Amino acid sequence: MTTEERRRTDARPRAFEEVLARIEERIAADGLTVGDRLPGERQLAEQLGVGRSSVREALRVLETLGVVTPQAGRGPDAGAVLTSRPGSALTDLLRLHLGLATLSMREVIDTRLMIEQWAAARAATPPPAVSTGTVSTPTATATATATATARMAEAIAAMDAARDPAEFVEHDIAFHLALAEASGNRLIVAVMRALRDAVRRYAVDAVVRLGDTGGLQDDHRRIHRAIEDGDAGAAAAAVAGHLARAYPESGPDS
Amino acid sequence: MTTEERRRTDARPRAFEEVLARIEERIAADGLTVGDRLPGERQLAEQLGVGRSSVREALRVLETLGVVTPQAGRGPDAGAVLTSRPGSALTDLLRLHLGLATLSMREVIDTRLMIEQWAAARAATPPPAVSTGTVSTPTATATATATATARMAEAIAAMDAARDPAEFVEHDIAFHLALAEASGNRLIVAVMRALRDAVRRYAVDAVVRLGDTGGLQDDHRRIHRAIEDGDAGAAAAAVAGHLARAYPESGPDS
């Protein structure tokens, strides 16, 4: 029958997927950005000709992906607020897939190594002074890098003052996050944050295993100095050495 | 009343979040992995003492994150099947945040550069023969790398035969995806796939702009050869040269 054939080719798009597509179109068409609001759930349901539950599922997906944040009450414009939290989705993603044994800790740590090295080299390299293209302020990234390196110094001092491994790791995360921010790439920052959140416990174990944090701090200072000096090669090398120290080759199972 | 006080401190966890947490607990506790099934929606709702709509929203989140796939019909065990599609979530994430102007194309492309370079160096480096640790077959990754390099060669041939930019890019994606797979890191592969999907159109423009694909193919061959020779440095250098050619510095707005 034609029914069967129809079903085959239709690929059965579900209602909430349709809603998702429409909302995405709307964002692109109206040029909506962070801070703007979507219509209320009931209104959207009526506009799109679907039930409210379908709209809700679509909004839940968008919330999961860090695109909207639900806002109750009665605003002048009502509905969900467009936001930007790409990190939360990545964190959830890693946590769940690690739980499912779809990803191994080794893979996550290796990825982290890759990012750190790249970010360090990138942060040390002054922006190539792109004359064409973006209208955005050329000094903006430079300022961002400056505050980021300042935060790195603060983190180093905080690690010196740390009394236990957990506290040390907390500031260590801040240090490496600042490193990522110094690269000026928001996607990298988001991924970095998610990775560190995922391996937080593992990092504490690593610090405990090492016992002495003096070597790590030497590395941190070396990284920080290399970036301030604008020596990309030295920065990358310093990071490589640092991570080799923290996570020596074989992935311990303990 | 205690009701008001309770509300304040509760930080209002929503029902579907509770369901999410419970399902995650269950996965960890029962050691569920890919292929296993969750109870049906109605059954879950009853077990957890919530409405079916809340269960559905939780499952929708899990589906978005690539953890479950809905399965209709009446199986011996019923309900959603645990899967592993970390890529789809990443793809959606990038697409939406690019649409929201939260991420710039430049950031995405830079990230892609980072991954490609790392993957090439990694693929060229033979596994350091870790004597301890994982029980998994030591030859498994080697085999994966071998088939990946073979796919890279196929992709190069296919690009030679390509008649238009779109087709060329299609096989180019296959080539670079195989490169990522050769690194043996599934997280990297997932991110790579999402990145390529996000910049697919942009890549076609780049090819059209270049006009001649001969240089790109030379690069591809150089990368492939370096990996087969196990020369990590040459592989990384080849990738860097390749991407510098494809995306010359300034981000064109066209």
Place this chain on the structure above:
DNA sequence: AGACCAAATATGGTCAGACCATACATCCTG
């Protein structure tokens, strides 16, 4: 006995309607 087809059944997908708690707007009162 074996192959094949039809009813039974459980699933996810969807909608409609109702209720709650909250947050904002309004208006009324002091």
Place this chain on the structure above:
DNA sequence: CAGGATGTATGGTCTGACCATATTTGGTCT
């Protein structure tokens, strides 16, 4: 004019009811 009571729209949730589909089951025909 200030401040609190009231109204209203919002998201959050539950219930109950359908639909289309996919598997099972059981019967029927060969």
